[in-house]
Amino acid sequence: MQQQSRAKPLRYSRQRERLLYLLQSTDTHPTAGWLYDMLKPEFPNLSLGTVYRNLSVLIEQGLVKKIDSGSTFDRYEAKTTPHYHLICHECGTIIDFEEQLFPEIDALVSKAADFAVEGHRIDFFGTCSACRTRNGKNS
Amino acid sequence: MQQQSRAKPLRYSRQRERLLYLLQSTDTHPTAGWLYDMLKPEFPNLSLGTVYRNLSVLIEQGLVKKIDSGSTFDRYEAKTTPHYHLICHECGTIIDFEEQLFPEIDALVSKAADFAVEGHRIDFFGTCSACRTRNGKNS
DNA sequence: TTATATAATGCAAATAAGTGCACCATGGGT
């Protein structure tokens, strides 16, 4: 299903370097299309396939994470510290939630379910404060 | 981003009824393609678009949930009780984890983050016991 | 510096999922 990171040799790639740098420079959890648009001026013949492929490479290296936002687009981030996501279903904004609620959760589930947990993901869905303000006081 | 369930009138649809029944009859978290294949004999000119559309309708009704399995396919389930998922990255199996670990988590995050949490999703990634057995004793 | 192996890229084609539209079907009114 997914190959065990078999340390295949990587070569330097300017595009991958800039892609990672770009992702590390924002906290907006951008889409692949946005990353492509931002890099296009610097690499006039960049292709979207390369963006996706480099995102995959960076994900395998553990430097980038893919976020299923619930919309039709996936989003990406380069924040490596563990955190959760607050996903606003109204405007699509993704907010990082830094507090480490349950450090022992993986071990707990591993034991309870006979399943070797290697990591987990927690996403909260709801309405962000900006959208609530815009809507008046409902919800 | 997502419309507030505005109670638009629904009509009876045999295909949607059978789709829901099929989904309720399994705990394998099937893909849209599998559902399509299973329903095709009964509805010879069923189209995949209809499957996707009916899944969306059922999701809006709260009868079905979409699961981002991390693979290239989305998966679906009709289990409405809250539970978490153990997703094996080796064979793709999704196992339900029924224990309600943190009932108060939504309220807690709502308060801490000024975000109106309406629900959450917790997924654990790792290796299932079948795969560990098959692999020998590693991991 | 040149040669060699192979990773990275661009392009186009393939997939999975979502959507517009013309037509069919359900259900409430007559």
Next chain:
DNA sequence: ACCCATGGTGCACTTATTTGCATTATATAA
């Protein structure tokens, strides 16, 4: 039973993402 408004469906097309392949670029050794 018939009419009609509108929801549901099939089909084809679009969108988001992945992948095959020929070409280009990186890295290492000669």
